[in-house]
Amino acid sequence: MxxxxxxxxxxxxxxxxxxxxxxxxxxxxxxxxxxxxxxxxxxxxxxxxxxxxxxxxxxxxxxxxxxxxxxxxxxxxxxxxxxxxxxxxxxxxxxxxxxxxxxxxxxxxxxxxxxxxxxxxxxxxxxxxxxxxxxxxxxGGFEDGYRHAVAAIVKALVKPLPAVARQVTLLPGSHLSPADIDEVREIVHAFGLDVIVLPDLSGSLDGHIAPDWRGTTLGGTTLEQIRAAGASAFTIGVGEQTRDGAQALHDIAGTPFEIFERLTGLEPNDRLLQRLAQLSGRPVPAKYRRQRSQLLDAMLDGHFYTGGIKVAIGAEPDLLLALGALLHEMGAELAVCISTTASPAHERLPANEVVLGDLEDMERASSDCDLLITHSHGRQMAERLGKPLMRVGFPVFDRVGNAHRCQVGYRGTMNLIFEVANLMIEQIAHHHPGDWPLPQASVDLAARDPAREVKIPVVAAGA
The missing domain is CATH 3.40.50.1980 (Nitrogenase molybdenum iron protein domain)
Incomplete structure (x- = not known):
């Protein structure tokens, strides 16, 4: 804690x-x-x-x-x-x-x-x-405004309806991209369940060319779907910020709910699939068993480059928890954690301290860190410190494709691990040109196998 x-x-x-x-x-x-x-x-x-x-x-x-x-x-x-x-x-x-x-x-x-x-x-x-x-x-902050807005939508527009056994409501947190929402929706659909996403940014801000122009939002949760949420048999929230909305649905329609503090990582996705299997009465599809196996292999491959590194993260509470918990599981040390507002999510973060501050606070504390993680306003800090920057959250204005970046589910977690590991490999290559970064375990394996000839010098991360 x-x-x-x-x-x-x-x-x-x-x-x-x-x-x-x-x-x-x-x-x-x-x-x-x-x-x-x-x-x-x-x-x-x-x-x-x-x-x-x-x-x-x-x-x-x-x-x-x-x-x-x-x-x-x-x-x-x-x-x-x-x-x-x-x-x-x-x-x-x-x-x-x-x-x-x-x-x-x-x-x-x-x-x-x-x-x-x-x-x-x-x-x-x-x-x-x-x-x-x-x-x-x-x-408050961005996450607080989103949280209050979702609860206000539910309170203003949802009415109790007779329950539909195979319908669930998904409340995604503000830290989920449109691609993240699509991924979770696809997982729920794989169990034969109908899902109402509220709000559904994957329909309105997923970067599509709309067939018409109305001046309003084009796509997203329709008014009819919002009202139909009163008939859902269960509510799934992603992030602590969705608790108010889920509680409002419970108060209005009696809908039971479960809040998943994150869907980045192995264990929380295991819990999600178990819950969906319980709700649907169906086994976990073979597709996700395969993805789980791939994620385990990705964690094995990636931990050589993340184990022991010091990370500084500046993000909204739920995003901070999602990224920080995964990196901790991958062997990284959460040396600096900066957030924006108070949240119960901070209690679950595997770090010694969370500072509610700004990017100056982050910069002052990150001189000995190996990796910086925050939004695009951290780019000058990264240049001054000479550290690699992984852009996350909102806003990311100096990169394209933010709507299509997936970091949830087994597949999204795997993408995130590869992104961090590749940043560290690039950092090693930058400071030691000519040395191909090879994990020590690969050298040990080659040493035990005389058929392999590995004559590449190894540089440890952070060296």
């Missing part, structure tokens, strides 16, 4: 944390025919929009109530009403999802009251679902 320490600096330098409104908007992106709206100034929305566009390389629908100095003081009802009417007229979304910002939270706008009044005054909005979530950006 890691001890959580909060940085006491007067300001953040090279921030690691993204804001709550951005996390909530990200969750709303996973709803079909939805228009996310930030209730705040244009600048707040523009900043989040730029990060999302740079990460996914896609057009992002995100609107604002465009608060200014006057409306902030006098109250934002008129801005909210105008925004709702304009959005409905121009884009005709099925869902308009509003999240607050620090500006309007500090003022104390009663947005829920505003929406009640708008419903009474403007009957033309009767065919549009309205969802609101409070996400002040002066507290």
């Amino acid at each position: 890691a001890v959580v320490v909060e940085s006491k600096k007067a300001c953040a330098v090279n921030p690691l944390k993204m804001s709550q409104p951005l996390g909530a908007s990200y969750a709303f992106m996973g709803l079909d025919a939805c228009m996310p709206v930030m209730h705040g100034s244009q600048g707040c929305t523009s900043f989040g929009l730029v990060l999302l566009v740079r990460h996914f390389k896609e057009a992002i629908p995100l609107q604002t109530t465009a608060m200014n100095e006057v409306t902030t003081i006098l109250g934002g009802y008129e801005n909210v009403e105008t925004a709702l009417l304009n959005i409905r007229k121009r884009a005709a979304p099925k869902i308009i999802a509003i999240c607050s910002t620090g500006l309007t939270e500090t003022k104390g706008d009663d947005v829920e009251g505003y929406l009640t009044t708008v419903r009474k005054r403007k009957p033309e909005l009767d065919d549009t679902e309205l969802v609101y979530v409070s996400t002040p950006d002066y507290v």
